[in-house]
Amino acid sequence: MAEPRWSKIGRDLLAHKIRTLLTVLSIAIGVFAILVVIGGRGMLVESFDSNFPRSVPANATLYTSDFGEELVRAVARQPGVRAADGRRSTVMRFRLGDLRGVEEPPAGVTVAERSRSIEIVSAGDWASSEVERAFADEGVPWPPGPGEVVIERSATQEVDIAQGDSITVDAGDGELRVLRVVGFAHDINAFPAMFSGRLRGFVSMGELTDLRQPEAYNQLVVSMDRADLTRDEASRFAAHLRDDVLAPRGVAVYGMNVPKPNSHFLGDIFRAVALLLLALGIMALLLSGFLVVNTVSALVTQQVRQVGVMKAIGGRSSQIMWMYLALVAAYGVLALLVGLPTGGWWAGWFARFGGGLLNFGDAPATAPGYAIALAIAVGLLVPLAAAYFPIRTGTRISVVNALTRTGMSSAKFGHGFIDRVLGLVRGLPRPVALGLRNTFLRKGRLVMTLVTLTLASTVVMSVMSVRSSMLKTVDDVAAWWSYDVEVSYQQPVNRAAVEREILSTPGVTGAESWILHGASLARPDGSENDAPSVIGLPPASTFIKPRLVEGRWLRPGDVGLVVINTDIANDEGLRIGDTRTFTVRGRELEWRVVGIVQGQMMGSLVFTDREYLSRALGEEGAVGRTVVRTTDTSDAGQRLAGDRLEARLKSAGFVVSGVRTQRGMSTTLANELGILVTFLIVMAVILAAVGIIGLSGTMIINVLESTREIGVMRAVGASHGSIFQVFVTEGVVIGVLSWAFGAVFTYPVSLGLVLLLEKAITIPLSYEFSWSGVLAWLLVVAGISAVASLLPAFRASQVSVRDAIAYE
Amino acid sequence: MHASVHRSLEGTHEHVARRSHGRPLIELSSLVKVYDTGEVPFTALKGIDLVVDEGEFVGLIGKSGSGKTTLINMITGIDRPSSGQVVVDGTPVHALGENALAAWRGRTIGVVFQFFQLLPTLTVVENVMLPMDFCNVHAVRERESYAMALLEQVEMVDQAHKLPAALSGGQQQRVAIARALANDPPILAADEPTGNLDSTTAEAVFGLFEKLVRQGKTIVMVTHDDDLAARVTRALHVRDGEIVEETRSPLKGSGQGHG
């Protein structure tokens, strides 16, 4: 038999099952949050750290005219180059299934048969590729054999595609080719399909002839030796390759991409999410600490007489303090039993989910040891730290004081300001008035509970505002582009010819064609910015609604004058009147900035007059994209129009590389932002759960402490129903108060969150306060707090006069 | 095991009984207690001088509010005097720190309360073992048999594994007495131990006290019951914080009395 003082701990745990449950749950939530946040993040980082360097990310990618293996070897021999590889990449249209000999389905009949874009990539030998390596799953032929394609894993985010399926590719010559999907590969450097809206398929070089492509590379990926390479150095080196290695061999460079060395393009989003989650973890921890303080101080107060008796029969303060600390530690251990497995599971889920979204690759099976150790520490230390002072105070009480406590609550009523205000509220039903009075009776606990619920309410309502801000951002971005469908071509096409086809397609009300190319901007220090795209369009275009920040928009007849967006203006410190040299399709062009427009999620853009640009490039009449307005602007309508346009252009012999609808693009953007919102919602839900557990815990304690009063009320004739009403009122009042306080904080907190996200993902976001979110939460919180008080209120209503008298 | 413990308790009784009216065990001098919680300070004890010898059965009698509880709390160290001295079994109680006091009390004085005050989540026998646990008396494995022996003395062995809530008031008080005896203290202090019991049950509890006195314990008890007050060896009448009258009589009932 255990020593009785330790038995007492176990019995006390069992004697108050609901209180134990609530306390354990509130600690478990802290453990859970820490494990999911720190552990899940750690698992993601682990998978990233093992998969990203293993892929040997490129320090520079050059988009070029055709070249062969000997150039790759020449580049690889350059001092400072660790490895170089050639690739051929073409974007094609495909449909799922083997559609050879199948009648062309009427456009838009079934969504499943709509065509999509796939980037077909081939390398000399995928298995021995040394830069931006992709890794095929177990048992998948690598490199793929003739007639075979291996699909990048993230495709499953977008399309229902499996091993053994076939895809029918349109190589642009009017003949369809079927590729068999022999499995999946992971390419950490590929933009996940969910964001790019297109798939990536790996084929062997030999397959290219069959796809009507020259058996030559058009991309050069280069990895450098030095680990401490800066972006500028990499950029200068890429320019050196272009000018001194590729140009002498007659290879033209159309564009370059030099990422920040050793950083992943989704790193910013990942960091933003990790930051938010960390904030969530810390907040959940804080709140669970509050709840522990609340429960433990109530417990010690409730047992004050037992403390007195134990001291009277020889218990020292320290012995008694250890008993209660052991009780709290027992709560902690129970919480760990709940929190560790669930937290571990969800950390794994989170790592898989996040890893899938970000395409980081396989996550390790378990959370890292430090995260588990931290979670254990949190489960034991946070409650002990939170409980230490209430317990110390409670067990140091003198024996006389402890023994002469009556058990009636000693809180004073009738003095404070709030009490007087409440006294003025007349005409309320008696139980409701009593419920109100009770709410303010136990002020310390009320404050703790309110803080907890207010924090939760603030986060919930702020998340609603962040969500509406994200939606507004999507709308604002969409508002820029005043068209329904955009069609891109594999090669520049003749404007008059395509527009004739497009305008005679049913459902099309207007069309305009643009020139679209990558451009590279030479910096004074010799490095280059290859991020910008240049768009040549008619100055009077009504298909775009630019928001002018400074200067003027394009005018017909402008020569060598451009309008840039804020992205490039900020990156390069460009002002109105500045002149810079841009390289477009191998030609150096001097451009002067006459206007700056607001950039919005489309990267660095330079706008110029279409006629001027086509002349300057010597490609008169050639365009790369047509933007189209349609009669039906709904999602389905735009897709239908897209399908019709594609079919029409194909039959007229144009090779279409992509068809995107305005709503589809909004969805892609919304998806990207949606990840953040999803994580925020998870965060809000967890905090709301903590708040609700806190509220029910408080109500349970209140009922316990009021047992005697309830008995007295019953003795003087209060009905079960009215006692019930007293406690439900109390709960709802607390809930609604937390809503009111939370609503006050919602504006600054949500604005702060939006600004934080904006910084983290380097995308300008719009802000919109969500009134509907605030109203909705009022209803929800009132409902939830009513529900949270049901059980305590029911227990209260069941208190009999006899219980109250027997109660010690 | 029970039997041997029992024998050792009986042995103690014979040994102590031979030197009844031995040395002074409780010595109060110029004891003053002032409560200053009210609007004006209230003097509840006004300079009490009292010596209780080993083996005495002392009853504190007086009207409500006269200061009985205050006085007995001074002896047990539950409360502290404003001035004056409390020396119990050679220990200056008023000078002990909180922790030393608790440990000292656990071994020296068994306290019995009016409302029994058993811990509700511990069984009867665990309640009795609790003081041994706190004061580390007896080897851990032997504590239960000692506790059972004590319960046998108060005729509660059958209920040993029940929770207090399942017992009647008289039964709970007998368990509380067994708990007070757990560390074999020389002194028992009881504030109205029969105040919550009917007369028959009160009689049984009082009988138990008489038996303990014959075994050599020194008992200080507050009571309202005149019949019981008449049966203690030394009745102290308290009025307005002073001992105003004292009556001595031999211990009645079976066994040796004291004269």
Ligand SMILES: Nc1ncnc2c1ncn2[C@@H]1O[C@H](COP(=O)(O)OP(=O)(O)OP(=O)(O)O)[C@@H](O)[C@H]1O
């Ligand atoms: N904590 C306190 N603060 C102020 N006054 C007190 C306190 N405790 C007791 N008193 C006062 O001291 C006096 C003696 O109280 P005490 O409890 O000793 O009386 P008592 O003789 O035990 O009475 P009863 O028979 O009713 O138990 C009373 O007048 C009481 O009002």
Ligand SMILES: [Mg+2]
């Ligand atoms: Mg009293």
